Amino acid sequence: MENYRRREFIKLLGIASFLPILKWEEALAGRVNAVIELPPLPFQESLITGEEKGGRILVVGGIHGNEPGAYKAAEILRNLKVKKGEILVAPRTNFVSILTNKRGYNGDMNRKFASISPKDPDYPAVKRLKSLIKDYKPDLLLTLHDGFGFHSLNPKAWGQCIVIDEERYGEIELGREVRLVSERVNRLIKRRKWKIPVFNTHTFSKNTKHPEQRKSLTYFCLKECSVPAVCLEVSKQLPDLYHKVRFHLLMLREFFKVHGVETEPSLDWVIENVEELLEPKVYYSAELLINGRKVTVSDSKTFKIPKGSRVKFLTFNGTGGTNAITEDLNSNLRKVGIRKRISFKVKDDFKELFSIRFIVG
Ligand SMILES: [Zn+2]
Known part of the structure; x- marks a missing residue:
C-alpha cells in the first residue's frame, strides 16, 4: 500500500491524471496532448x-x-x-x-x-x-x-x-x-x-x-x-x-x-x-486504433502523432499472457494523457516482446 499511495500522489502531481479528476476532452484541450487507452486487464478464469x-x-x-x-x-x-x-x-x-x-x-x-x-x-x-x-x-x-x-x-x-x-x-x-x-x-x-x-x-x-x-x-x-x-x-x-x-x-x-x-x-x-x-509457437501482435485508423504492430515501432490524438489498443494476439503496460507512468493506468512521449511494452507475461512508442508533434 505504501508504494501505491506514493504513486497516487505522484500521479496527481504529474500529467497522468485520469478521470474523474479531468474530463478527457478538457485534458485534450489543456495540459495533455494525446490520450492513449489500453483495454482493462482481464481476470481470465x-x-x-x-x-x-x-x-x-x-x-x-x-x-x-x-x-x-x-x-x-x-x-x-x-x-x-x-x-x-x-x-x-x-x-x-x-x-x-x-x-x-x-x-x-x-x-x-x-x-x-x-x-x-x-x-x-x-x-x-x-x-x-x-x-x-x-x-x-x-x-x-x-x-x-x-x-x-x-x-x-x-x-x-x-x-x-x-x-x-x-x-x-x-x-x-x-x-x-x-x-x-x-x-x-x-x-x-x-x-x-x-x-x-x-x-x-x-x-x-x-x-x-x-x-x-x-x-x-x-x-x-x-x-x-x-x-x-x-x-x-x-x-x-x-x-x-x-x-x-x-x-x-x-x-x-x-x-x-x-x-x-x-x-x-x-x-x-x-x-x-x-x-x-512452455514455448508455444504463436504469432505476437497488437492491434491498435490510431485516430480511427487500424494498425497491426508486431515489432518495436515509434509513431509520431499529432496533437489531439487518440490511440486505443484494441486486442493482442499471442498467448493468454500477451498484453501491454507502460512503465513511464503508474502501470495500473489503462488510460493515460501524455504531453510529449510515452512507451508501452508488449509482453508475454514477464517476457518483453517489443515496444510501441508515441511522440507528439
Ligand atoms: Zn508467492
Missing part, C-alpha cells in the same frame, strides 16, 4: 467441465507476479480439456504484477483477503476471486506459488513445500491428504533439497509463528467459506522455469487423482511435454 462426474478443483495462479512457475502451470491447465470432474482455473490473479514482474506491484496481494480498500488497484481482482470461491464452492482450492529457498533444508523457507494452515479446521481435514500427496511426489524426487514436505503454519492457533497468514487466501477459504485450501510452493531457486512448472504439475497430478479429476491429455503426458508447452 476458465471453467472446464468433464463428461464424467468427479471432483471440483479451483486452481489459482499468479497472486504474486514474480512467480512464473505458478502462473505458467495454471495457464497450461487452462488450455487442457477435462474428461472427469471439473476444474476452475484463474491463472493470472494479479496480472499487473505479472507484467511488471513484481511480487506485488500494489503491495502483497496475499495479505488482502481479510480486508481491502475499494481504492486499492487490486480490489477488483481480490473481490472477483472471493466471489468465485463463494459461488463455486470447490471441493478443494489449490493456490500456486514459487517461494524462496528449500523447505527441506531450512524449515523457515517457503520454497518446495505444501503449506496448510492447520492439520484440520472444523470438519475439514487437510493433513492426511497433503501428506499422501507429498509422499507420492517425493518418490519421484531424488535430490534431498528438491523434496516437497508439508509445512503447517498453524495459522488458527494462538501461538502461531505466522499470524500474517490470517490475511491470506487459504485462511479466507477455510474461515469464511469452509472451502479446503492448500498452498503449493515450488522454489524460486530451482534452475529454470521448466523445473518450477514441472514440480507444480507433479503436485497437481496427485491432488487431481485424490479427487477423481482427469484431464485430456492426461497430466502424465503434460508432465512429459512441459518444455514444448
Whole structure:
C-alpha cells in the first residue's frame, strides 16, 4: 500500500491524471496532448467441465507476479480439456504484477483477503476471486506459488513445500491428504533439497509463528467459506522455469487423482511435454486504433502523432499472457494523457516482446 499511495500522489502531481479528476476532452484541450487507452486487464478464469462426474478443483495462479512457475502451470491447465470432474482455473490473479514482474506491484496481494480498500488497484481482482470461491464452492482450492529457498533444508523457507494452515479446521481435514500427496511426489524426487514436505503454519492457533497468514487466501477459504485450501510452493531457486512448472504439475497430478479429476491429455503426458508447452509457437501482435485508423504492430515501432490524438489498443494476439503496460507512468493506468512521449511494452507475461512508442508533434 505504501508504494501505491506514493504513486497516487505522484500521479496527481504529474500529467497522468485520469478521470474523474479531468474530463478527457478538457485534458485534450489543456495540459495533455494525446490520450492513449489500453483495454482493462482481464481476470481470465476458465471453467472446464468433464463428461464424467468427479471432483471440483479451483486452481489459482499468479497472486504474486514474480512467480512464473505458478502462473505458467495454471495457464497450461487452462488450455487442457477435462474428461472427469471439473476444474476452475484463474491463472493470472494479479496480472499487473505479472507484467511488471513484481511480487506485488500494489503491495502483497496475499495479505488482502481479510480486508481491502475499494481504492486499492487490486480490489477488483481480490473481490472477483472471493466471489468465485463463494459461488463455486470447490471441493478443494489449490493456490500456486514459487517461494524462496528449500523447505527441506531450512524449515523457515517457503520454497518446495505444501503449506496448510492447520492439520484440520472444523470438519475439514487437510493433513492426511497433503501428506499422501507429498509422499507420492517425493518418490519421484531424488535430490534431498528438491523434496516437497508439508509445512503447517498453524495459522488458527494462538501461538502461531505466522499470524500474517490470517490475511491470506487459504485462511479466507477455510474461515469464511469452509472451502479446503492448500498452498503449493515450488522454489524460486530451482534452475529454470521448466523445473518450477514441472514440480507444480507433479503436485497437481496427485491432488487431481485424490479427487477423481482427469484431464485430456492426461497430466502424465503434460508432465512429459512441459518444455514444448512452455514455448508455444504463436504469432505476437497488437492491434491498435490510431485516430480511427487500424494498425497491426508486431515489432518495436515509434509513431509520431499529432496533437489531439487518440490511440486505443484494441486486442493482442499471442498467448493468454500477451498484453501491454507502460512503465513511464503508474502501470495500473489503462488510460493515460501524455504531453510529449510515452512507451508501452508488449509482453508475454514477464517476457518483453517489443515496444510501441508515441511522440507528439
Ligand atoms: Zn508467492
